[in-house]
Amino acid sequence: MAMLTLFRVPETGGWVEVGMIRGPIMADSPVSINLPVASNAAPAGPSAQEQKQMEQAYAQMKRKMAMEEIGRKIKHKIMVLSGKGGVGKSTVSTGLALSLAQQGFTVGILDIDITGPNVPKMMGLDGRRLHVENGRIHPAQGHLGVKVISMAFLLEDEDTPVVWRGPIKLGAIQQFIGDVEWGELDYLVIDFPPGTSDEPLTVAQSLPDIDGMVIVTTPQQVALLDSRKSITFSESLKVPVLGVVENMSGFTVNGTAAPGTEVSIAAPGGKTLTTTADDGGKFSVTLDIFKEGGGKETAQEFGVPFLGALPFDPGFVRGGDDGVHRIVSEPEGASAVAFAKVVEAIQEQLSDGADGGLEII
Ligand SMILES: Nc1ncnc2c1ncn2[C@@H]1O[C@H](COP(=O)(O)OP(=O)(O)O)[C@@H](O)[C@H]1O
Ligand SMILES: [Mg+2]
Numbered sequence: 001m002a003m004l005t006l007f008r009v010p011e012t013g014g015w016v017e018v019g020m021i022r023g024p025i026m027a028d029s030p031v032s033i034n035l036p037v038a039s040n041a042a043p044a045g046p047s048a049q050e051q052k053q054m055e056q057a058y059a060q061m062k063r064k065m066a067m068e069e070i071g072r073k074i075k076h077k078i079m080v081l082s083g084k085g086g087v088g089k090s091t092v093s094t095g096l097a098l099s100l101a102q103q104g105f106t107v108g109i110l111d112i113d114i115t116g117p118n119v120p121k122m123m124g125l126d127g128r129r130l131h132v133e134n135g136r137i138h139p140a141q142g143h144l145g146v147k148v149i150s151m152a153f154l155l156e157d158e159d160t161p162v163v164w165r166g167p168i169k170l171g172a173i174q175q176f177i178g179d180v181e182w183g184e185l186d187y188l189v190i191d192f193p194p195g196t197s198d199e200p201l202t203v204a205q206s207l208p209d210i211d212g213m214v215i216v217t218t219p220q221q222v223a224l225l226d227s228r229k230s231i232t233f234s235e236s237l238k239v240p241v242l243g244v245v246e247n248m249s250g251f252t253v254n255g256t257a258a259p260g261t262e263v264s265i266a267a268p269g270g271k272t273l274t275t276t277a278d279d280g281g282k283f284s285v286t287l288d289i290f291k292e293g294g295g296k297e298t299a300q301e302f303g304v305p306f307l308g309a310l311p312f313d314p315g316f317v318r319g320g321d322d323g324v325h326r327i328v329s330e331p332e333g334a335s336a337v338a339f340a341k342v343v344e345a346i347q348e349q350l351s352d353g354a355d356g357g358l359e360i361i
Pocket of ligand 2: 113
């Protein structure tokens with residue numbers, strides 16, 4: 001005995017309850033059914049709203065899968081944050097990327113800063129536009145083959161400020177993450193606008209398995225206070241802090257004098273520093289322009305690693321203007337050496353298996 005309660009209506013693709021069944025139903029016997037479908041009934045497919053919801057769900061699923069694949073293809077993802085602007089976040093992001101590239105790693109930089117995207121300039125890619133092929137965004141290649149994707153590639157000209165409403169901005173970030181064809185990377189360095197705003201949260205929710213964040217600070221008290229905020233923020237993001245980098249830490253003065261001569265130099269704060277010229281007649285003294293050791297103190301206070309200090313080097317400013325990064329113009333200079341040490345400290349943290357992250361949405 002067959003029990004029929006539902007029947008598929010071919011024209012609409014929907015299911016209707018069978019209105020009436022005539023005669024006794026025997027197994028294997030034909031059944032005639034009265035369907036409440038008029039021959040001229042308009043097809044009642046999913047409503048426009050349902051259709052839109054389905055499309056959105058599909059697009060979201062596709063993006064999620066793309067992000068998971070990107071997550072697998074990129075071995076390490078590092079966020080670079082600071083509480084305050086102008087402390088050298090972009091200088092540090094590009095410096096870390098180039099230092100890693102110097103060691104032979106394949107590296108990418110994702111520059112999320114829409115309001116002040118200066119990564120392309122530092123990487124010699126000023127004036128580039130987005131390159132899209134088969135619906136995928138292809139990164140530009142800057143110094144040492146580092147792949148770069150920047151919000152700046154979207155700007156008509158660098159003097160036009162971008163005022164995007166929050167949701168559009170965050171949507172653009174997700175798209176940048178999901179639609180970029182990075183290929184296989186050893187490291188992806190992500191540079192952010194200053195402050196603890198929505199951007200890091202969007203990235204943390206979009207990109208799986210972020211290794212951690214590097215917090216940039218200067219030795220000044222205000223920057224330190226802000227970097228403390230960033231450390232607290234990391235807890236809500238569930239992305240571990242890899243450590244603190246102190247930027248613009250000291251200014252090294254190099255000079256020559258007769259071998260063995262004692263040299264004294266007037267330092268900031270009324271201090272006098274003395275040193276002795278070596279056998280080759282060279283001397284060097286590092287002046288603490290701001291305060292000393294603040295980054296280290298913050299790191300200790302919060303129980304996070306101190307990754308090292310980067311000197312104040314006017315070559316960074318020049319590099320930002322002429323498009324040749326300090327690490328490229330002086331690959332063995334004091335700043336390049338300092339960056340290599342920071343990279344080493346980060347790699348040590350990574351091998352400790354720091355792992356975390358939000359659920360990917
Ligand atoms: N260690 C440094 N020595 C000298 N100048 C630096 C150093 N780090 C950054 N700068 C300069 O400070 C300015 C701000 O740096 P930037 O990296 O753009 O900061 P942020 O991304 O945090 O806003 C730039 O002009 C940059 O060249
Ligand atoms: Mg910046």
